[in-house]
Amino acid sequence: MPHDHHEHPHSLLPSDPALRVKALETILTRKGLVDPAALDAILDTYERKVGPHLGAQVVARAWSDPAFLGELRSDASAAIATLGISGRQGEHVVAVENTPEVHNMVVCTLCSCYPWPLLGIPPAWYKSDAYRARAVREPRKVLAEFGVTLPEGQKVRVWDSTAEVRYLVIPMRPAGTEGLGEADLAALVTRDSMIGTGLPGVPS
Ligand code: FE
Numbered sequence: 001m002p003h004d005h006h007e008h009p010h011s012l013l014p015s016d017p018a019l020r021v022k023a024l025e026t027i028l029t030r031k032g033l034v035d036p037a038a039l040d041a042i043l044d045t046y047e048r049k050v051g052p053h054l055g056a057q058v059v060a061r062a063w064s065d066p067a068f069l070g071e072l073r074s075d076a077s078a079a080i081a082t083l084g085i086s087g088r089q090g091e092h093v094v095a096v097e098n099t100p101e102v103h104n105m106v107v108c109t110l111c112s113c114y115p116w117p118l119l120g121i122p123p124a125w126y127k128s129d130a131y132r133a134r135a136v137r138e139p140r141k142v143l144a145e146f147g148v149t150l151p152e153g154q155k156v157r158v159w160d161s162t163a164e165v166r167y168l169v170i171p172m173r174p175a176g177t178e179g180l181g182e183a184d185l186a187a188l189v190t191r192d193s194m195i196g197t198g199l200p201g202v203p204s
C-alpha cells in the first residue's frame with residue numbers, strides 16, 4: 001500500500017514523537033510564532049474532548065441504523081461528519097467491517113497515522129516499533145498478546161494507515177445486544193476494538 005511519508009518535512013525532525021514535539025514547540029515559542037496557552041488548549045482538546053467515545057458513537061450508529069451503515073460504506077468521512085465529528089487526521093476515513101470471515105486490524109508501519117477525531121491520541125503501543133513490525137508479520141500472535149483469539153476460519157486483514165487514509169474498524173455487533181439502544185451499545189465499543197486489537201464488550 002502506498003505511503004507518502006518519505007517526502008514529509010517532519011521526517012527531518014527526531015523520530016521520537018515526544019522529542020519532535022518538544023523541539024518544535026521550543027523553536028516556535030522562541031520565535032514568538034505560537035502561544036503556549038493556545039497549544040495547551042489544543043492538547044486539552046485531544047486529552048479530554050476527543051477520544052474513543054466518538055468512534056464508539058459511530059460504531060453504535062452503524063450497528064443500529066442500516067442507512068447510516070450504507071453511508072459509512074460509501075463515504076465514511078461524510079457519514080462521520082453528519083454526527084458532528086471531523087478534524088485533522090480524519091479527512092479520509094475508511095470504515096472496515098469485521099465479519100465472521102474477516103477480522104480487520106489497523107497499523108501504521110511507517111509512523112503512527114491514526115484517526116484522531118474518532119479515537120483521540122494513539123496509545124503508546126500503537127506507535128511502538130514492535131507493533132508496527134509485528135502487526136503485519138504475525139498478526140495472530142499480536143492479537144493473542146492482546147487477549148484476542150479468533151476462530152481459525154476467520155482471516156485477519158491488516159490495513160496500513162497512511163497520511164491520506166485512516167481506517168476505523170467496525171467490530172461485529174455482540175450477541176445478546178438486540179434490545180440495546182445506541183448509548184448502551186456505544187458503551188460496549190472499546191478503543192482497541194476499533195483498531196482491531198480487541199473485541200467489543202458483551203452486555204452484563
Ligand atoms: Fe503514519
